[in-house]
Amino acid sequence: MKIINILCVIAVVMFVSSCKNEDVFSESIFDTTKPTVDANSTTAFFDQWLYDNFVLPYNLEIQYKLNLPASKMEYQLAPADYKKSQMLAYFIKYLFYDVYTKYAGEDFMKSYGPRIIHFIGSSASSPTTGTEELGYASGGVKITLVKVNEMKMWSPTNLYSASDIDYLNENQFHTMHHEFSHILHQTKSYPVDFGQVTPDNYDGRDWQKRDSVKAHGLGYITHYASSAIYEDFVETLSCTITDNDCRWMYTIIDACANGGVKKGDKKRIYEFIDSLGIKDVLDDPAKPWNKFTIYKETSVDSETDKTTERFVPSFHREDAQAHNEKATLTYDAGEKFSSFRDYLDNWVKEDNSTSTAGMNAILNKLDIATKWYTEKWGLYLFKIRKEVRLRQNNVNEFVKNEVTIYDLK
Amino acid sequence: MIMIKDIKYTKHGLVIFALTVTFASCSHFQEGDIFEENASLRIEHFNDQLQSCLVAQSSDDKNGWLIQYFVDSNYEGFNLFGRFYDNGKVMLAGNHRFLRGGNANKYTESSSFYELLKEEGPVLTFNTWNDILTVFVDPVNPSQAPTTIVSDGEGMHGDQNLVFSKYENNNILFRGERHQAEVRFVPCDRSWEDYIKDTESFKKKITSSSLNNYYVTDGKDTMLFSGLNQGAFLYVDRLVDPKQSEVFACVFTPEGIHMRECGKLGEHNFQNFVMGSDGRSLVNEDATVKVVPAWDQYVVDCSSMWRIDPDHFTQEQTVLYQQMIAEIQKVNSKFELDSIAVGYVSEENEEKELIYFPGMILCIHGPKKMGRIPKYYPYINMGIYKPEYGVIKFEKLTNPHSSEHMQNFATTNLLSLCEQFAAALYGTYTMMPNDFFRPTRVSLTPVGAGTPTQLRLKDIVD
Numbered sequence: 001m002k003i004i005n006i007l008c009v010i011a012v013v014m015f016v017s018s019c020k021n022e023d024v025f026s027e028s029i030f031d032t033t034k035p036t037v038d039a040n041s042t043t044a045f046f047d048q049w050l051y052d053n054f055v056l057p058y059n060l061e062i063q064y065k066l067n068l069p070a071s072k073m074e075y076q077l078a079p080a081d082y083k084k085s086q087m088l089a090y091f092i093k094y095l096f097y098d099v100y101t102k103y104a105g106e107d108f109m110k111s112y113g114p115r116i117i118h119f120i121g122s123s124a125s126s127p128t129t130g131t132e133e134l135g136y137a138s139g140g141v142k143i144t145l146v147k148v149n150e151m152k153m154w155s156p157t158n159l160y161s162a163s164d165i166d167y168l169n170e171n172q173f174h175t176m177h178h179e180f181s182h183i184l185h186q187t188k189s190y191p192v193d194f195g196q197v198t199p200d201n202y203d204g205r206d207w208q209k210r211d212s213v214k215a216h217g218l219g220y221i222t223h224y225a226s227s228a229i230y231e232d233f234v235e236t237l238s239c240t241i242t243d244n245d246c247r248w249m250y251t252i253i254d255a256c257a258n259g260g261v262k263k264g265d266k267k268r269i270y271e272f273i274d275s276l277g278i279k280d281v282l283d284d285p286a287k288p289w290n291k292f293t294i295y296k297e298t299s300v301d302s303e304t305d306k307t308t309e310r311f312v313p314s315f316h317r318e319d320a321q322a323h324n325e326k327a328t329l330t331y332d333a334g335e336k337f338s339s340f341r342d343y344l345d346n347w348v349k350e351d352n353s354t355s356t357a358g359m360n361a362i363l364n365k366l367d368i369a370t371k372w373y374t375e376k377w378g379l380y381l382f383k384i385r386k387e388v389r390l391r392q393n394n395v396n397e398f399v400k401n402e403v404t405i406y407d408l409k
Numbered sequence: 410m411i412m413i414k415d416i417k418y419t420k421h422g423l424v425i426f427a428l429t430v431t432f433a434s435c436s437h438f439q440e441g442d443i444f445e446e447n448a449s450l451r452i453e454h455f456n457d458q459l460q461s462c463l464v465a466q467s468s469d470d471k472n473g474w475l476i477q478y479f480v481d482s483n484y485e486g487f488n489l490f491g492r493f494y495d496n497g498k499v500m501l502a503g504n505h506r507f508l509r510g511g512n513a514n515k516y517t518e519s520s521s522f523y524e525l526l527k528e529e530g531p532v533l534t535f536n537t538w539n540d541i542l543t544v545f546v547d548p549v550n551p552s553q554a555p556t557t558i559v560s561d562g563e564g565m566h567g568d569q570n571l572v573f574s575k576y577e578n579n580n581i582l583f584r585g586e587r588h589q590a591e592v593r594f595v596p597c598d599r600s601w602e603d604y605i606k607d608t609e610s611f612k613k614k615i616t617s618s619s620l621n622n623y624y625v626t627d628g629k630d631t632m633l634f635s636g637l638n639q640g641a642f643l644y645v646d647r648l649v650d651p652k653q654s655e656v657f658a659c660v661f662t663p664e665g666i667h668m669r670e671c672g673k674l675g676e677h678n679f680q681n682f683v684m685g686s687d688g689r690s691l692v693n694e695d696a697t698v699k700v701v702p703a704w705d706q707y708v709v710d711c712s713s714m715w716r717i718d719p720d721h722f723t724q725e726q727t728v729l730y731q732q733m734i735a736e737i738q739k740v741n742s743k744f745e746l747d748s749i750a751v752g753y754v755s756e757e758n759e760e761k762e763l764i765y766f767p768g769m770i771l772c773i774h775g776p777k778k779m780g781r782i783p784k785y786y787p788y789i790n791m792g793i794y795k796p797e798y799g800v801i802k803f804e805k806l807t808n809p810h811s812s813e814h815m816q817n818f819a820t821t822n823l824l825s826l827c828e829q830f831a832a833a834l835y836g837t838y839t840m841m842p843n844d845f846f847r848p849t850r851v852s853l854t855p856v857g858a859g860t861p862t863q864l865r866l867k868d869i870v871d
Binding site for chain 1: 521547
């Protein structure tokens with residue numbers, strides 16, 4: 001049996017030069033002057049819905065039928081389930097297109113949205129590298145979404161739970177926002193300042209070897225964000241929109257554990273938590289971020305015998321061990337926390353060094369990214385997040401009232 | 410990207426030439442004047458004809474298509490069934506072991522979408538998920554499927570995009586676009602349920618888990634099929650340390666087997682076998698190659714103990730048998746002699762390893778004790794050989810071994826009676842089974858000295 005060490009990758013192939021002209025997306029690449037739906041087809045009802053809801057208004061073709069020759073040949077791919085494709089198409093409209101249209105106007109997605117979204121039923125895993133791509137984009141035109149068949153099929157007796165929403169976010173919508181953010185910054189460049197926040201630690205080759213504590217401690221929002229500046233930028237945007245409360249709080253705890261919190265940053269962190277919409281549940285003792293342990297980890301490298309120490313939160317200890325198999329790791333008894341505030345207010349020390357890392361770097365990047373989002377696009381990142389979360393919380397009602405899943409004719 | 414595609418994809422360059430083929434047997438394939446058309450138009454017209462053909466065989470008054478689907482030779486071939494409709498709907502059915510959702514090995518139907526693509530040649534694609542076929546394509550670890558679905562990035566290397574390859578004898582042959590899956594569409598000649606039932610019946614008739622080696626012979630050379638009932642089997646010159654070895658996959662049909670690719674023996678080719686007129690072997694397309702079950706080796710190997718049929722005892726054997734019963738009951742009046750058999754018994758040596766000894770064995774059982782029936786197998790060591798095809802030889806061993814079980818009867822005359830019984834058995838016999846594929850009785854005719862005997866398979870306690 002082959003053991004796949006799954007590392008999640010969101011890849012993008014950028015053709016920056018082709019994206020300078022803002023009008024480039026307004027021309028349809030499909031012939032919308034005549035009906036393109038074959039009324040006799042077994043999939044006619046769904047095809048008509050796609051035509052009415054995506055092709056006409058957004059000039060977008062959802063390719064739910066596997067287009068193998070146009071897929072990545074390094075992966076073995078299986079087609080998407082017809083009914084799950086319909087679910088996902090509805091979600092893309094409700095949780096993505098309708099959100100941007102509401103806040104950016106009718107023409108925004110028509111102009112900047114991708115032209116093709118391609119559904120793949122299976123994962124896109126490489127048996128040789130052990131990596132798994134969660135989706136990829138090509139030239140700002142096409143976004144490929146994978147693992148459609150692993151989506152839960154909604155029914156009145158099988159409602160979507162918070163974990164089902166998390167699955168959608170992690171496997172489809174994080175990718176959507178990630179790839180869409182690439183399209184946006186390829187159209188209007190992000191500030192050079194963004195790349196100057198943590199310029200020295202981008203690693204396009206070995207980013208996946210960094211564990212969460214390391215990546216967050218260096219000031220990157222995800223492992224993949226540490227691969228390149230432009231990935232860092234779009235990860236900052238997409239994580240802000242789609243990461244759930246717990247994921248964000250874990251990121252913050254990680255990013256404060258080993259320095260990187262400058263004078264005044266603690267106030268900024270609380271303000272950021274408010275912006276994320278976590279304020280009301282921040283002090284809920286049942287939340288996992290109010291019940292964790294900080295361990296001191298001692299690592300002895302098996303090749304160099306070099307010893308290093310750092311603090312590792314309990315929720316990322318396994319991740320740390322999985323990423324550091326070549327080192328001998330030991331942990332002290334740890335310090336238990338029963339409130340995030342106690343941790344941040346009392347345990348986290350202000351970092352007086354001149355370097356920028358950890359939460360300070362993440363906050364600085366967020367400031368740049370949100371400012372760019374507003375100045376260049378007239379959009380407020382946290383409003384988008386709030387709208388997406390509201391809709392996600394309402395997803396069962398939405399499916400019940402708005403979604404029609406067609407059988408084959 | 411283009412380069413990768415070129416390497417991994419089947420070359421379609423020559424397919425276009427195949428489109429001028431006459432499809433005389435399928436009325437929907439008309440030989441039109443398409444030679445003058447450009448390549449794209451020819452493929453389009455060909456696809457129209459292909460779809461018409463697929464749909465025509467799917468009408469209510471016909472039985473649709475049998476789809477013989479082979480991934481590669483690591484797996485057996487799979488019999489799938491399909492009906493294609495004008496509107497792009499396809500209904501597939503099957504009962505294979507990779508069906509998910511608790512449906513493994515159960516007859517299951519699934520509908521999805523199909524399309525005929527114009528690539529560099531005509532391509533039939535099943536491009537939405539279908540429970541019957543797409544499991545062969547899904548990159549899921551097949552050793553754990555279908556009970557546990559774990560992505561491994563590879564799966565079984567099946568294909569959902571099938572490139573038209575050939576039209577031959579009403580059959581349509583496709584080859585997988587990426588992994589070269591071999592797929593043959595055959596007009597189904599009976600209902601799908603009947604096809605499955607008849608195929609399983611035939612498979613059961615010619616294979617079993619215990620007799621699963623077959624001689625492959627053209628009268629001059631002989632090779633072996635080993636493990637045929639798995640559907641993916643070895644083609645070897647000998648079972649132990651073979652010098653030639655090839656792996657083949659096949660599907661079973663109601664009349665025989667169809668192999669994924671053509672095999673060769675000497676100057677003869679084979680791909681399809683059906684039961685020969687004598688019922689003793691399978692024969693290939695031109696009757697030059699036969700597949701004969703290695704039933705004689707099966708008898709000699711004694712993987713099951715062969716009872717010596719008391720109905721065919723000589724008078725002397727009957728007397729000896731009665732005397733044996735009397736001797737056994739001297740030890741315990743409730744002991745019963747079930748039968749006398751030839752086969753192998755195992756005993757532990759000093760290193761606690763199991764050693765197998767051939768012999769003539771008495772099958773004795775006692776009365777049920779604490780819910781179990783005690784069994785005893787006193788035996789005398791006896792050589793069992795196969796000098797040539799269809800011949801068995803029983804030989805007295807010069808250094809006979811006697812089991813611990815025989816020691817239980819040391820106070821009786823049982824050993825001597827056994828030796829007398831075996832003495833009448835020693836010799837060479839030609840064998841004739843009641844069934845060449847699944848023998849349960851074998852008649853032994855002595856060559857020279859010996860006693861005509863019949864062996865049969867039977868549990869010690871029915």
